[in-house]
Amino acid sequence: MSKQDFKILGTRPIRPDGLDKVTGKAMFGADKSVTGMLHARILRSPHAHAEIVSIDTSKAKALPGVKAVITGADFDELKNRWTGYTSQNCMAQDRALYDGHAVAAVAAISKSIAAAALKLIEVEYNLLPHVTDVDEAMKPGAPVLHVGVKARKLGDEVSGNTVGYYSFGHGDLETGFAEADEVIERSFKTAATHQGYIEPHACLADLGSDGRGELWCSTQGHYNVRLICAEILDIEESQLRVTASEIGGGFGGKTTVFIEPVALMLSRKSGKPVKAVMTRDEVFRASGPTMSSSMDIKIGMSKDGRITAAQAKLRYQGGAFPYQMVMMGAMSAFAAYDLDHVQSEGWDVMTNRPKMISYRAPGAPMAVYAVEAVVDELCQKLELDPIDTRLKNAAREGTKSSYGPTFKAIGLVDALEAAKAHPHYSAPLAENTGRGVSCGFWFNFGGQVSVSMAINADGTVNLIEGNPDIGGSRASISMMAAEALGIPLDRIRTIVGDTASVGFSDVTDGSRVTFAVGIATINAANAAIKEMCKRAAMIWEIDEDAVEWVDGAAQPTGHNAGEFPPMSLAEIAAVSGKTGGPIAGHHEGAPDKAGVSFGVHLVDVEVDPETGFTAVKRYTAFQDVGKAIHPAYVEGQIQGGAVQGIGWALNEEYIYGEDGRLQNPGFLDYRIPVASDLPMIDPVIIEVPNPGHPFGVRGCGETAIVPPLAAVSNGVSRAIGTRMFELPMSPPKILKAIG
């Protein structure tokens, strides 16, 4: 697909949500209040695994100001097992499955009364054996969290906690390893990390006795919230209107529900609106972090840097309920390379931890970390240049990927060549400093989408999309609409509609919105253009087919159609009331062909040999984004992903005690990088157009978190002269490695 010339795409207009956010006017999840609302608080298990023998709520109910108390008994177990597990995660049934698992909830007229009422609820627990480590949880004889969900075809060598098994690959490993001059086999571990969104989960629920409900919440997908909550609460989807608030970060962590069904149930029971806001402690203990991992990687390489065979075994723990995510790691692990002999296997494992949920390119960062660390070690051992070696093995158009499909046009080689040519790569290194390189990959998706576009009589345009704006979609969608319609950007306003305003849209995930909503927007614009051409044809009294749309105006297609001056969108819209009524366009669909994305990151890290502290000194991130609609937002996505990956590599981890309780549920002890910790992340946009999108768009939001783990680890390993095999590389671990 050749590059196109655009008028609006690729420019950097002022972001449409900027003024509201910097003035405090923007309404986030916790900002909505209504007269007479109650406040919810949730009682959570202090135990990692316990039978709930009894819950006595009588004293709490008797406390003045308390209007409703609920427990697991208020939620029927549902036939649909996935929604059933979601329900059980929101409120425990007969067992508390992790430290922080909700066991009861209260709605009261004030937060303090609700908090006091929680202390009056008496829960009798019978403690059960627990397991929080993935390797321990897989062993036969480990405490099994749910019976009957073990992955099919697995034998007795693994416990019933093993809920998923996947393998991918092609060729013959034995042949490939026999061709290698050097084979390295290593084991790695990564800690569970949290998305670290600043805004906690928050909602305001109002569910009347007539079955009609309103729900305001911070979410990445309000249609999904409606679907799950309607099923749990046994109400019709049409009767529950869900409105997505502005969102203070999600990164995958807000693609499901945690408190929304609880608030709705409390509202139903009390007959009042109920507001629920998680504390930070609750966010850590009871929302969804990502998986921790234990991995074995074996790679063979020839002296000249050709990878002859590659094998990965990935074991992920994803918390207290069945889940499916290791497959994404197993498919991503070797995606950057063109390999003849490759195999990746993955096991999903349950433990007594909060149920995992997506975190930006879920499953990929840890797998790619382990692979890229071994590739780097091979480069060191064989004295090969890290980028040249990756170029020698790089996947490109026509490569049969390690997970099956043959790649179309992709930009990995472009990103590697850009990295090699960048001044960063040849800059001298200071003492105690190492330079790390890593590739990264993410799939990107399409999915269901609805867009409605109205052409107003004054020549302006309103556009409603159904996906919460978590990364600048209102800007990028407006820009694509302006490009398609041929009108100035300031003529268009895009809003995120509630679930009653526009058709169904999938969750904002998978880096899908700019791609999928963009296609729907272009199609909606084309529908409106068709109607505007028809109106012009009626006015000119010529055939509809004799009118075309050029630069924001209808015009006759040739002399045979007649001599008429072009009619602009504004001119056609101004008389729409007399030519047939309002003009609009809409599109509902499920576009695919999202196009995969690759990135390459370079980092210089300085390690203090006295303290083991790692300072990131320079960071450059290269990424193929297809077409950057609004480059500033794209750069922000790349920078944000890199920073989260740096935190994952150096600091962040869920720490569990022997009692199975989370030891660090707060930002003081769970340390995410802040601006003062880091240099400017220098993003370099590569544009290899995606043939599956009219403007060449690829998703760009997730790929950037994939390379940093290995890039930083490789930099640290080179700086200290010994390889690191575990994340995070906190100062004590580095000091221990230095010896």
Next chain:
Amino acid sequence: MARVVIFGSLRAFTGGVGEVEIEAKNTRVLLQKLSEQFEGLRETIAAGVSLAIDGEVFKEAWFTPIDEDSEVVVMPLMVGG
């Protein structure tokens, strides 16, 4: 007929068969025929799969046309963040 590639761990439900040829005008028909040919795949297909058709990934799109010489890779249903 389209060449259908079944990802590694799913081959436990096909008796080890990794590739089959299936005549199907679209993905819906292809998945139906695949379920009929390999009963063990029925549960996975019913739960949802992604398909890569000639290198382009489709997520549960029933009526995506399949050419006679297409390569179709059956993959797990993808999720993102």
